[in-house]
Amino acid sequence: MAENKIDIKKRIIHCFTYHPWLKLIALILAILVWLYIGGELEKFNY
Amino acid sequence: MNLPLLSNYLSAVKPLIEIAILWSVIYHIMLFFEGTRAVHVLRGITIILIMFFVFQKLGFERLDWLFTKMFAISVIAILIIFHPEIRQGLARLGQRHLFGTILREEELEQILREIVKAAEGLSKYKIGALIAIEKEISLKPYIESGVMIDANVSNELIQTIFTPGSLLHDGGVIIQHGRITAAGCLFPLTENHDLSRIFGTRHRAAIGLSEETDAIAIIMSEERGDMSLAYQGKLYQGLNREELLFKIREVIKIRKQDGGK
Numbered sequence: 001m002a003e004n005k006i007d008i009k010k011r012i013i014h015c016f017t018y019h020p021w022l023k024l025i026a027l028i029l030a031i032l033v034w035l036y037i038g039g040e041l042e043k044f045n046y
Numbered sequence: 047m048n049l050p051l052l053s054n055y056l057s058a059v060k061p062l063i064e065i066a067i068l069w070s071v072i073y074h075i076m077l078f079f080e081g082t083r084a085v086h087v088l089r090g091i092t093i094i095l096i097m098f099f100v101f102q103k104l105g106f107e108r109l110d111w112l113f114t115k116m117f118a119i120s121v122i123a124i125l126i127i128f129h130p131e132i133r134q135g136l137a138r139l140g141q142r143h144l145f146g147t148i149l150r151e152e153e154l155e156q157i158l159r160e161i162v163k164a165a166e167g168l169s170k171y172k173i174g175a176l177i178a179i180e181k182e183i184s185l186k187p188y189i190e191s192g193v194m195i196d197a198n199v200s201n202e203l204i205q206t207i208f209t210p211g212s213l214l215h216d217g218g219v220i221i222q223h224g225r226i227t228a229a230g231c232l233f234p235l236t237e238n239h240d241l242s243r244i245f246g247t248r249h250r251a252a253i254g255l256s257e258e259t260d261a262i263a264i265i266m267s268e269e270r271g272d273m274s275l276a277y278q279g280k281l282y283q284g285l286n287r288e289e290l291l292f293k294i295r296e297v298i299k300i301r302k303q304d305g306g307k
Binding site for chain 2: 014018019022023025026027028029030031032033034035036039
């Protein structure tokens with residue numbers, strides 16, 4: 001079947017090769033946002 | 047079961063899950079803006095956010111105050127500057143199903159009519175063309191080989207793209223989620239040696255794509271001026287307008303039936 005040709009290995013490789021920089025920047029931003037929100041929550045004693 | 051151990055484990059994993067969700071959301075927002083003019087502004091905002099965070103951590107009170115105020119104003123500025131993009135994005139979100147686009151019956155019919163009308167127009171003047179319609183398997187790897195467009199499907203636009211001399215007339219057009227996503231895309235050629243020699247690269251690319259994915263590929267021959275359709279490695283050639291429309295509808299119906307299972 002045509003669908004079987006796109007196997008899991010290819011999909012995983014594609015995950016790493018598709019926009020790697022965008023993923024890295026998004027990860028850095030996510031960590032920053034998480035730390036910032038953590039700080040804000042601590043500040044207001046939520 | 048050791049409950050305190052489990053709760054310790056959960057509290058250790060929770061931040062990772064939170065960061066992973068945030069990562070996914072931020073990545074998809076960035077991916078949405080990739081290739082548009084908004085991406086430059088997004089980069090600027092990212093730099094401002096990082097600086098804002100660094101200043102806050104270093105305890106630079108005045109700079110922190112300045113960036114906090116700037117950030118509040120920039121939210122309003124973003125809403126005004128990116129009003130068209132935000133509106134377009136929200137409209138697309140409304141159309142999009144969780145795992146793809148579920149177009150309304152009449153929208154789908156309208157799109158198919160536009161494609162068939164364009165195919166007929168192109169074949170009448172013996173203009174070669176290749177149109178791929180995405181189904182379940184994503185055509186993103188092939189979109190990257192072409193030029194992003196993101197426009198409504200219209201007979202006029204398709205014909206303009208394939209007009210000889212146009213910079214995008216070589217390669218194929220990709221229709222994804224009911225929109226023309228890219229043009230000038232390169233598709234894989236079929237390895238099928240049984241294919242008649244009368245078929246050129248365009249037909250081989252269409253069959254190759256239909257072998258690799260579940261996309262529907264419509265081909266207009268520049269030598270014979272006929273319309274063909276490739277699906278799951280099979281070529282249905284010499285179709286007239288009604289036959290082409292019928293075949294596309296039939297193939298799309300297969301998806302609906304598969305989805306319903």
